[in-house]
Amino acid sequence: MKKYDGRNLAAVLSVLVFLCGCIQSQAGVTQEITSTAAVDAAAQEETTPDSITIGRYQDKIERAESVYPYDGGILISNFGSGEGGYVLYRKDENTEMLIAPGDGLINPTGLAAGRGMVFICDGDALKVFEMEDTRKGFCEIRLDSSNHLFNDVVIDGNYLYLSVTDQDAVYRLDISDTADLAEAALEYFVGIPGPNGIAMGNGAMYVAAISKDFTSVGEDNIIYVVPDLTDPKAERLVDVPGLYDGVALSDDGGTLYYSDWNTASVEAVDLSSGERKQIYQEDGMGPADIAQKDGILYVPDLTGSRILEFTIRGE
Numbered sequence: 001m002k003k004y005d006g007r008n009l010a011a012v013l014s015v016l017v018f019l020c021g022c023i024q025s026q027a028g029v030t031q032e033i034t035s036t037a038a039v040d041a042a043a044q045e046e047t048t049p050d051s052i053t054i055g056r057y058q059d060k061i062e063r064a065e066s067v068y069p070y071d072g073g074i075l076i077s078n079f080g081s082g083e084g085g086y087v088l089y090r091k092d093e094n095t096e097m098l099i100a101p102g103d104g105l106i107n108p109t110g111l112a113a114g115r116g117m118v119f120i121c122d123g124d125a126l127k128v129f130e131m132e133d134t135r136k137g138f139c140e141i142r143l144d145s146s147n148h149l150f151n152d153v154v155i156d157g158n159y160l161y162l163s164v165t166d167q168d169a170v171y172r173l174d175i176s177d178t179a180d181l182a183e184a185a186l187e188y189f190v191g192i193p194g195p196n197g198i199a200m201g202n203g204a205m206y207v208a209a210i211s212k213d214f215t216s217v218g219e220d221n222i223i224y225v226v227p228d229l230t231d232p233k234a235e236r237l238v239d240v241p242g243l244y245d246g247v248a249l250s251d252d253g254g255t256l257y258y259s260d261w262n263t264a265s266v267e268a269v270d271l272s273s274g275e276r277k278q279i280y281q282e283d284g285m286g287p288a289d290i291a292q293k294d295g296i297l298y299v300p301d302l303t304g305s306r307i308l309e310f311t312i313r314g315e
Contacts, residue, residue: 052279058306060088060095066110066152066246067300067307069293076300076307077108077120077289087111087120087134090307099134110152110197110289112160115178119160121150126162126173128181139182141173149212152246152289156200156229162186163195166212170195170205190232193220197246197289202253202271205229206237208244214261217241223258223269238269238276246290248297250312257297259287266290266299266310279310 063079073091075098080086083101085108090096098118099105104127111120113131120127124147125140142148149165158176171186190205197208205226211218223238243261250257257268257279265281279297286303297310 053311054280055309055311056306057093057309058304060097061307062305063302064288064300064305064307065108065302066289067291067298068111068113069291069298070113074291074298074307075111075113075118077105077111079107079302085122087118099129103135104129104138109150110163112153112155114155114160115175117175117178117181119153119155119175121153121162124148124150126150126153126186141181141184141186143167143171143186151195152197154198154200154205161189161198161200161205163192163198163207165194165196165210168193168195170198170207190226190234192224192234193218195224196244197258199247199249199256201249203227203229205232206247206249206256207234208247208258210244214243217243217262223247223256240276245288246299248290248292250292251295257290257292259290259299261286266297279312280308 061076061078062081064076065079066077068075073089076088076090078086080101085105086101087099088095089098105122107123109121111118116131118129118131125142127138127140129138130136143164148167151163151165153160153162158174160173160175162171164171169191170189172189173184173186192207192209194209194212195207196210199206207224209221209224211221219241221241222236223244224234225237226232226234245259245261248257254271255268256271257266259266264283264285266279266287267276268279269276284303285301288300288302291298295312297312299308301308
């Protein structure tokens with residue numbers, strides 16, 4: 001299996017940034033968005049179902065890649081520019097810096113919080129900070145001495161699950177004892193082609209798959225489900241290829257949302273009927289690693305440096 005050295009990893013990240021630039025250039029200049037969650041009624045009427053309200057904001061956000069609901073707000077990972085990546089915490093329309101540029105992050109992607117820690121994918125490392133004092137430093141967890149592409153994380157019980165895109169696999173980590181995390185080892189869990197975003201629920205795992213060059217679309221770049229975590233095997237769920245990034249489960253577990261760079265959209269699939277529908281589409285949008293909590297779907301737009309919030313009535 002192919003290993004990524006430092007140059008390969010840098011090349012992959014460069015391709016992602018290049019892709020973002022290409023999509024953005026096709027759409028022209030990104031419209032100005034207010035720092036509060038103002039609703040664009042005209043856009044809502046034209047592009048969203050009647051059951052959805054959409055808000056947008058971009059204060060302190062620069063190339064947002066992932067969001068994670070936490071303590072009534074959301075954590076937001078940002079690529080930033082030049083000075084390193086960073087993480088914001090937004091709650092009650094206030095946005096604060098949790099991990100500042102220069103404090104150890106390069107290109108942070110997926111993140112999750114639990115057990116007093118925040119776990120962040122950053123290139124070939126899972127970086128772990130103490131939530132109460134992120135300035136104390138962090139520990140790093142790696143797969144081996146080769147540089148890999150750690151993409152997204154999710155916590156379920158005593159385990160953290162991690163997608164490693166270049167290895168075509170999801171790994172897991174026992175986080176029951178956070179005092180020993182520096183010595184913890186990643187364990188192979190299940191094979192999936194180009195795993196990207198991960199979501200857990202219904203006793204299952206849902207995974208978005210993407211091509212390793214982040215631009216081509218192959219027949220295996222679909223949405224997968226691992227229905228039995230005790231006997232992990234990936235099954236095809238949404239069998240339409242795309243450039244899928246994030247996945248998120250509704251509060252009732254009946255709907256799976258997913259983002260697709262190929263169509264610059266967010267879609268949903270009813271897990272009982274298999275019916276799919278488009279939630280939102282906007283040319284030039286770079287819909288990255290999404291999340292859902294309490295009826296609100298959070299969509300980081302990497303190319304537009306903003307967050308979109310969809311309030312879905314009936315959830």
